Amino acid sequence: MTTTKAAQKRAQAKVEYNAFLAECPSRQLLDRISDKWVVLILCALGGDSPGQPGAAHADTPKAMRYSEISRLLAGVSQKMLTQTLRSLEHDGLLTRTVTPTVPVTVSYELTDLGLSLHHMTRGLRNWAQTHMAEVLANRENYDARTS
Template identity: 45%
Template sequence: MEDGTFVSPGNCGDTAQDEDVLQWDTRNDCEVRQILDRIADKWSLLVIALLDQRSLRFTELRRRIDGVSQRMLTRTLRHLERDGLVTRTVHPTVPPRVDYALTTMGATLHETIRSLVTWTEAHQNAIAAARAAYDARIAAEQQAAEQEAAERDAIARRALTTGTV
């Protein structure tokens, strides 16, 4: 464009100089956002973590991922395969055997995920403390609001009873 801005469908950015815009575009049609949404869901992260150790069959993955339905695991694996993060190998046996493994790109993603897990483990106690403090503060505020409402109601009832409205 003449004003120096460009829009790259891969990055969804606004300017060549502003890399933060390239990385943090919030539009629904942003490809970067769509990829992050896909790989950051809870099932994808677990599948990637499990496949880092070795290739696994569908039934092994399902058994190891508590709470995932067959349908959701199938969808997750298909999406990861489509994105080039997982390979699906069908072995010509009876019954058919299908193995899933991380691709090279998937393995590099796992390194990033491992960093996130390490950060989470290092900060889980601080996060738990922050949550407890927040919950206590909200509960105290709610209790104070309820007490204030009860006092207003009591004053209103006394005014009605005594006729001093």
């Protein structure tokens, strides 16, 4: 009978996702999508242009090759980029398309689910870029007070 109760609890938890609970799968998803590389990959595939938040073409998703993404994301290691792209594909946020050319062409593109998340991450990216000067000034003020 204990198994039934445990199964019922799991079923109920699926209906009522609560990221404040440690065992909730939505918390694990939040951990994944709050990663800086995830945010930047979603912004890149969503068509955001570096340094131009709110550009006219910012809502036009585009397929990108691995090398394009790698060049755009300054500082990302090959291992981290590969792991992040795989996890996003696993979660259904992007698709990976292999074209049999010489050499093989691999491109990545947002799914509808990924595009819906991109709209959220674009806002985070724009907020960070818009308010960075203010945050840096606050850091300096804090450091001056606490030193």
